[in-house]
Amino acid sequence: MVYRIFSSLLNRSLAQCLLCGGRADYCGICFACAEELPTLQNACETCALPLVEPARFCPACLRQPPHFSGVQAAWHYAYPVNQLIQRFKYCGDLTAGHSLAQMAAQIIDVDQRPDLLSPIPLHWRRYWQRGYNQAQLVAEELGRQWQLPVRPRLLCKVSATQTQSQLNRPHRLRNLLGSFVLREDVEGLHIGLVDDVLTTGATLEAAAQKLLQEGAARVSAFVLARTP
Numbered sequence: 420m421v422y423r424i425f426s427s428l429l430n431r432s433l434a435q436c437l438l439c440g441g442r443a444d445y446c447g448i449c450f451a452c453a454e455e456l457p458t459l460q461n462a463c464e465t466c467a468l469p470l471v472e473p474a475r476f477c478p479a480c481l482r483q484p485p486h487f488s489g490v491q492a493a494w495h496y497a498y499p500v501n502q503l504i505q506r507f508k509y510c511g512d513l514t515a516g517h518s519l520a521q522m523a524a525q526i527i528d529v530d531q532r533p534d535l536l537s538p539i540p541l542h543w544r545r546y547w548q549r550g551y552n553q554a555q556l557v558a559e560e561l562g563r564q565w566q567l568p569v570r571p572r573l574l575c576k577v578s579a580t581q582t583q584s585q586l587n588r589p590h591r592l593r594n595l596l597g598s599f600v601l602r603e604d605v606e607g608l609h610i611g612l613v614d615d616v617l618t619t620g621a622t623l624e625a626a627a628q629k630l631l632q633e634g635a636a637r638v639s640a641f642v643l644a645r646t647p
């Protein structure tokens with residue numbers, strides 16, 4: 420259903436570049452604007468954090484490797500990708516999200532294919548307010564392009580984590596870990612988590628920890644953009 424709305428919106432505005440309004444050449448944007456997108460080149464191999472100096476891993480991942488095996492991000496969370504993601508997430512511009520997901524599917528090189536993709540869930544209250552989970556729409560497009568199954572209800576968020584910012588980091592992680600519930604069996608599977616933006620990685624880390632606790636063999640992640 421959501422996907423159908425997504426596709427019809429896309430068809431309607433396919434001809435116009437989402438960024439400059441000129442003629443769209445590629446996934447809803449023109450070649451000139453596509454050139455301007457902030458590609459992520461030198462980044463941590465584990466958490467995709469953009470690095471200034473050439474190195475394989477960021478200091479945080481070297482100190483304490485996270486539970487997920489690796490994150491692949493298509494872009495830096497910088498102009499104009501950040502603007503498109505905000506339009507997608509907060510202004511109901513599903514065309515922007517679809518276009519980004521289509522491009523990301525081509526940019527990201529999936530060397531080790533997961534068994535399935537699972538979007539990071541939204542708490543039902545936020546889902547209700549927004550009307551869609553942006554991570555699910557991204558996962559559906561990646562799944563379609565990569566021909567991987569998508570399980571939108573595998574992970575469920577049970578408690579709103581609005582008070583997160585008032586907690587310190589260990590408390591925040593524990594709070595997050597308890598907020599995920601698994602609805603399907605993941606025994607022995609390689610799960611590919613999908614989100615729109617990766618910021619601190621705390622949510623991803625908690626989801627990965629939960630999946631591994633429940634028997635998943637491996638957890639990797641795919642995101643549109645990574646914040647510096």
Ligand SMILES: [Zn+2]
Pocket residue numbers: 436437438439440441448449450451452453
């Ligand atoms: Zn353009």
Ligand SMILES: [Zn+2]
Pocket residue numbers: 463464465466467468476477478479480481
């Ligand atoms: Zn890292």
